[in-house]
Amino acid sequence: MKGGHHLYKRLGVSRNATTGQIKKAYKKIKKKKKKVPKRVKEAYKILSNTKTRKKYLDSYKHKKTKKRKRRNQRGCSRKKRKKVRSQKK
DSSP, X not given: OOOTTXXXXXXXXXXXXXXXXXXXHHHHHHHHOSSOOHHHHHHXXXXXXXXXXXXXXXXXXXXHTOOOOOOOTTSOOXXXXXXXXXXXX
């Protein structure tokens, strides 16, 4: 499922919003604009259905737990830089 955590932002709703609030937000957007953007439709389609919403939340939780290494401008981690320095001496 595409979109990441931005699905809620696209609809302008908090993450703990009910299906009724999601539906209301979608109708509000639909009222303002004659053509609803594709991304907003996709967000509504995923978040309005409880099964797809649960899948989305589960997949997002797993992605969030991954740790990233800090990198400098050259793209090296600190450990790698220390190894390179010690080898040069």
